[in-house]
Amino acid sequence: MKRFMGFVNKEFLHIFRDFRTLIILFGIPAVQILLFGFVVSTDLKNAQIAVLDLSHDEVTRKLSGKIISSGFFDKAENLLNYDDVDRVLKSKKTKAVVIFEEDFGKRLIHNGKASVSIVSDGSEPNMATMTTNYLTAIISDFNRELSAGSAGSALLVQPEVRMFYNPSLKGQYMFVPGVITLIMILICALMTSITITREKEFGTMEVLLVSPLRPLQIILGKVIPYFILSFVDVILILLLSWLVFGLPVKGSILLLLVESMLYIFMSLSLGVLISTVAKNMQQAIFISLVGMMLPTILLSGFIFPIENMPDIYQWVSAIFPPRYFIVVIKNIMVKGTGFLFVWKETLILLLFTLAFIGFSIRNFKVRLQ
Template sequence: MKRFLAFVKKEFFHILRDRRTLLILFGMPLAMVLLFGFALTNEIKNAKIAVLDLDHGPHSRQITDRLLSSGYFQLIQNLNASRDIEPAFRRGKVKLVVVFPPNFSQDFARNDTEAQVQLLADASEQNTAISLTNYATNIIQNYKSEQAPPGTVAPMQIDVQPRMVFNPELRGAFVFVPGVMAMVLLLVSALMTSVTIAREKEMGTMEVLMVSPLSQLQILFGKVLPYLLLSFINGCVIIALGVFLLGIPLNGSLLLLLAETLLFTFLSLSLGLLISTIADTQLVAMFASLLVLLMPTIFLSGFIFPIESMPRFLQFVSNIIPAKYFIEIVKGIMIKGIGLDLLWKPTLLLLGMSAFLMAVSLRNLKPRLNQ
């Protein structure tokens, strides 16, 4: 019994000395609880909106104030004409546009006339668009009820007309295909790359490769190039399935979409190389990839949960998640039909991340291979 207890004690000390095991045992559950408990919610807060007020009357101003004071909306832009609506959506600045037609206040004050308010939502993010239009409709209808004379049923009427832009049928594939595409590229590129290099180090065959006539760079790129090609093919297959099977439009440039897909694949490979410089075994590489890549892609990229509803700290963290920018690019090209003139910023960020990660990975990996 004493020998058994000594063995158990030894195992406890072994686990406590291994920081990576402690991170997996305690870090991942803690992160999951904090994310699901405090950060990840489908409730919309501080959504960016624009207002096109062609009335400039008291009721249009009061309804606008009600919308902004609710906590759901944040005014980003006051539009001057209807022609400004589509460019605002294409630039990705706003999620909702509220349109007050001329003479809205006069129509609202007349009992025999139905005033109209138009709500235009960016339905490339389906769930967010539905939630925003529902929030705005309820606020407007509550305002109408409050304006009724005491003791009477409100004779004043407001006709709220919601319209979904870019995805009028509210098809879920428009939302999930870009996110699934980002996850597949990350898993195939980063996860498999980190595991295959960790396997070589774990089996001791990397040293055999190092004495071959090939240089270190040739060996590394020879290991990752197949995954680059396979991941790019996966990306092309997902695009084809989305267009021909799921009916997602390809309103932008196919060549630009393929180039952006190749860029994101290269970035994913750089992440895999970085993980391989840290992990000594395949198991550690797999857990590190799931923790560092898969979870942030699902939770912090805007794929499922709206970034605007997260705490400020997690909104800041989401800015370093590559999948966030790739999903934005895919939606912009396929659904909105925009080009590099509006997507240059996320593209430049992906380029910068790729160069930085590859440089750090190569710098860390070569000394470890020489040990």
């Protein structure tokens, strides 16, 4: 045990002595959170919208005038029919289309209510949320003005919000779960694989092998410091997102931390596995970055919703563990669901962990090739 603690102690010395390691451990997570946070939460200003007015009456003119004069939106163009909606949204410049139904003014006066549709581009979830929120707020305001003007029965403009391309708006508040998922796999897989291959490259592994240390002790000795530091990182990220952006954890924090531990452990086993395959640091970095980081960014649902991917990418994404953790953490953080809703993903992560550990032990050589 003393042997083992000596080894762990040495690993901590390596980590705290290397400025770059510390930056990767603590600097990158903080910067990522702040960066994503601020980029995502920018205020809405002069967002381009289009209007499809099928009624052309006084009320619709008044309402669209109110929307444009709010300062949040610019009118890009007036559309003539429904086919244009898809066209302008695809052009990406237009963030939303406001559609007034036929006989809008008449229905409002005769039936007491009329509906306006807000169609926004769900492939930019954050922008879509903001535009629709602002638009509905303006419409509510308009409703209040109408009610104040008419004595007696309330007149009501009913906004119907629809998303194109990402109907259930899965990107909302994705960045914190996404960053945790990404950072953990980066730190754990990359750093552990580097620290083990570094020993190979400097020839110190040869001496460790020829010592009474057992392979499992060497591996655990490498893994434990990173386990602790990664866990500190998770807490740091959660604190930052709560303090700076007011993002709460809706579900059980305990469950979230336990799931994070599982995910960290899985990433660490993956790092060990990579190090048993890679001959030197260069290879380890390459495998970790190209093999793990890119798929995590692109295929885990972090940025691009999995549902919108072509089938083949959906299948490919199934073999990348971050995808499951994103579901778990998002459920707990954003939706506030309990373990019953994430047990399947948890089980899959557990299986991945066991597989990685199994392969690592099989691959770790007590000798040189």
